[in-house]
Amino acid sequence: MNCPKCTAEIAANARFCGSCGFTLAQPEPTPVVGTPPPRPNETFHFDQDGRGQGRGYFWEIAHAGSFALALVKLEPAQSINAEAGAMVSMSSNVDLQSQMKGGVFGALKRAVGGESAFVSTFTAQGGPGEVALAPGTPGDIVGIEMRNQQFKVQSSSYLAGDTSLTVDTKFGGAKSFFGGEGLFLLEVSGTGLLLISSFGAIYRRVLAPGEGYVVDTGHLVAWEGHMQYNLRKASKAGFFRSLASGEGLVAEFSGPGEILIQTRNLAAFAGMLKPFFPSQGGSGINFGS
DSSP, rough: BBBBTTBBBBBOOSBOOOOOBOOOOOOOEEEEEOOOOOOTTTTOOOOSSEEEEEEEEEEEEEEEOOOOOOOEEEEOOOEEEEEEEEEEEOOTTEEEEEOOOOOOHHHHHHTTTTTTTTEEEEEESSSSSEEEEEOSSSSSSSEEEEEEEEEEOOOOGGGEEEETSEEEEEEEOOHHTTTTSSSSEEEEEEEEEEEESSSSSEEEEEEOOOEEEEEEEEGEEETTTTTOOEESOOOOOHHHHHHTTTEEEEEEEESEEEEEEEEOOHHHHHHHHHHEEEEETTTTEEOOO
């Protein structure tokens, strides 16, 4: 098809002309069956149809669920940032550059926080290009359209984002370390697309003013930047009863605000698999039953 303004040839499913920038009329998206509409007071703006448009790119989530894949289609000379190691595939004309985000000190904070010291930037050269991204663990991916907002995100949950977003590594305090989160968290702020991943599905919980809510630290994905939480034992009856329950330490949030929670715990899953891993013992290799 051709652009009605400049007559340049464009793809049938294009949303704007790559030559003159003219925005094309788009049909109303078909609602995804089973996807609930946004509820009042939800701050994380999910795209309900699993696709959207940013500044110079289109994105969509393929195979949503246990093995989701994020596809980002870049216009010429446009870029997207992603966590190092997140690339699954890309067009041959896409240029990949890795850099130390935030300089040497920023890279050091990322490395200490359990992340790669480098951030990958994908740029389409000489024409449109595509990048496919996925996390290292099974689970879902969601696209969040940030609107001059600030969120705290577990470092393992950040997948990719608009190049205009500011992603900083913040000290979470000793409470985050002993809660199993590590000493550092990501603080993401600005306007644009944020892609986050989860181990399992994502459960959204909106807290009313003054409402308390307790989350196992291994299930935390992201929460609003202004929210505070206290680390405490899961059982108020005592520390050892908390350990006996299998919960240990939890994070108690206070509203108002919204929390994103993953339905599975990677550390707990790894613990379940441990008996099946080979272990070196004595004169040979022993396998758990």
